Amino acid sequence: MGGMTSRTQPSEPAQQPHRAGFACFVGRPNAGKSTLTNALVGKKVAITSTRPQTTRHTVRGIVHRPDAQLVLVDTPGLHKPRTLLGERLNDVVRTTWAEVDVIGFCLPADQRLGPGDRFIAKELAGIRKTPKVAIVTKTDLVDPETLAQQLIAVDQLGRELGIEWAEIIPVSAVDAVPDGASGEPVAVATARRTGATADTGPGGTPPGTGGPGPETAVGTGTDPGTAPAAAAQAGPTTRAPRRSGGQVDLLADLLVPLLPESPALYPEGDLTDEPEQVMVAELIREAALEGVRDELPHSIAVVVEEMLPRPDRPADRPLLDIHANVYIERPSQKGIVIGPKGKRLKDVGVKSRRQIEALLGTPVFLDLHVKVAKDWQRDPKQLRRLGF
Numbered sequence: 490m491g492g493m494t495s496r497t498q499p500s501e502p503a504q505q506p507h508r509a510g511f512a513c514f515v516g517r518p519n520a521g522k523s524t525l526t527n528a529l530v531g532k533k534v535a536i537t538s539t540r541p542q543t544t545r546h547t548v549r550g551i552v553h554r555p556d557a558q559l560v561l562v563d564t565p566g567l568h569k570p571r572t573l574l575g576e577r578l579n580d581v582v583r584t585t586w587a588e589v590d591v592i593g594f595c596l597p598a599d600q601r602l603g604p605g606d607r608f609i610a611k612e613l614a615g616i617r618k619t620p621k622v623a624i625v626t627k628t629d630l631v632d633p634e635t636l637a638q639q640l641i642a643v644d645q646l647g648r649e650l651g652i653e654w655a656e657i658i659p660v661s662a663v664d665a666v667p668d669g670a671s672g673e674p675v676a677v678a679t680a681r682r683t684g685a686t687a688d689t690g691p692g693g694t695p696p697g698t699g700g701p702g703p704e705t706a707v708g709t710g711t712d713p714g715t716a717p718a719a720a721a722q723a724g725p726t727t728r729a730p731r732r733s734g735g736q737v738d739l740l741a742d743l744l745v746p747l748l749p750e751s752p753a754l755y756p757e758g759d760l761t762d763e764p765e766q767v768m769v770a771e772l773i774r775e776a777a778l779e780g781v782r783d784e785l786p787h788s789i790a791v792v793v794e795e796m797l798p799r800p801d802r803p804a805d806r807p808l809l810d811i812h813a814n815v816y817i818e819r820p821s822q823k824g825i826v827i828g829p830k831g832k833r834l835k836d837v838g839v840k841s842r843r844q845i846e847a848l849l850g851t852p853v854f855l856d857l858h859v860k861v862a863k864d865w866q867r868d869p870k871q872l873r874r875l876g877f
């Protein structure tokens with residue numbers, strides 16, 4: 490009977506099994522984890538910044554291939570915790586390590602291995618089951634000899650700590666990042682709304698007035714009167730990613746065999762399952778971090794309160810209203826974020842709006858408010874409210 494129900498077709502060529510699973514990149518702050526995620530996925534899904542520790546949320550980028558689906562989980566940098574937030578971030582990292590199918594340990598080629606790398610490597614050595622790939626990043630910044638020395642040093646680090654690297658691979662992600670993934674927007678920026686700098690959201694104070702209210706707001710938007718639906722047409726999905734010889738594709742080839750046999754986990758075309766509001770908040774926070782004092786980045790959190798299509802817009806000229814709060818810890822930090830005459834906040838609004846338009850493929854009116862959430866990093870209630 491068994492023979493009668495057999496459906497084996499011996500004449501078919503043997504096929505590689507489809508694989509699907511999760512990978513995460515770890516490494517000290519600024520090691521290039523987010524940039525690598527973007528380069529692999531081919532679209533901006535994780536924020537990148539020249540400042541360390543900008544990645545708070547676990548962002549998944551999904552690489553779709555005929556033979557596999559690689560889901561990338563981008564974790565915050567593991568670091569010596571000084572605050573409750575620091576401890577929580579480290580917990581997130583360790584939990585992620587235990588759950589993924591492969592860990593990519595990112596070590597920048599242009600910096601000698603330091604205590605920060607060892608700290609992480611020691612933690613990695615304690616995670617026995619998950620395969621680990623050492624990724625030497627930013628190879629474009631060094632000469633071949635320096636790169637060779639770094640590869641040897643990484644190999645030695647593994648031996649010293651009893652980590653068996655599944656692979657050691659040098660990678661440069663910058664050339665492989667598509668337009669819009671390296672910091673510049675993909676979509677053509679449309680004209681700014683006339684008088685937008687003086688525009689305030691409901692309950693807001695005009696920027697630069699140093700008003701007495703607890704919050705300060707600035708609106709920045711696409712001119713509803715003149716803006717064509719340029720952003721919608723020039724959305725990121727319409728551009729083919731530029732890929733060069735940075736070995737990013739090879740990295741994917743090496744990671745895939747380490748994944749379990751499995752059908753696809755996500756529908757084709759999904760690049761991330763991060764809620765849009767979280768990604769929008771990250772883009773605003775990224776813009777707000779540009780050029781501010783060293784201690785401030787850890788004090789900024791952004792929450793998108795509302796994202797709604799403007800009613801009564803013609804179908805070919807949509808406008809998305811986004812209301813977001815930028816939280817700081819102390820009233821004294823307000824001036825830094827807002828800047829003289831509200832100029833900084835306005836710039837943050839314009840820059841992040843362009844990025845959001847590129848991401849969502851639609852013109853956006855962005856309404857930003859700055860609010861003080863006293864010592865939020867140390868307050869469990871506030872942390873929960875801000876999404877941590």
Ligand SMILES: Nc1nc2c(ncn2[C@@H]2O[C@H](COP(=O)(O)OP(=O)(O)OP(=O)(O)O)[C@@H](O)[C@H]2O)c(=O)[nH]1
Nearest residue numbers: 519520521522523524537538541542543544627662
């Ligand atoms: N030249 C060069 N720069 C790179 C490369 N990869 C990343 N960078 C830069 O290095 C900086 C840090 O990159 P990120 O991807 O934000 O680093 P990260 O590890 O995610 O940082 P955290 O979020 O702080 O943990 C950014 O300025 C990137 O543009 C690379 O391959 N080559």
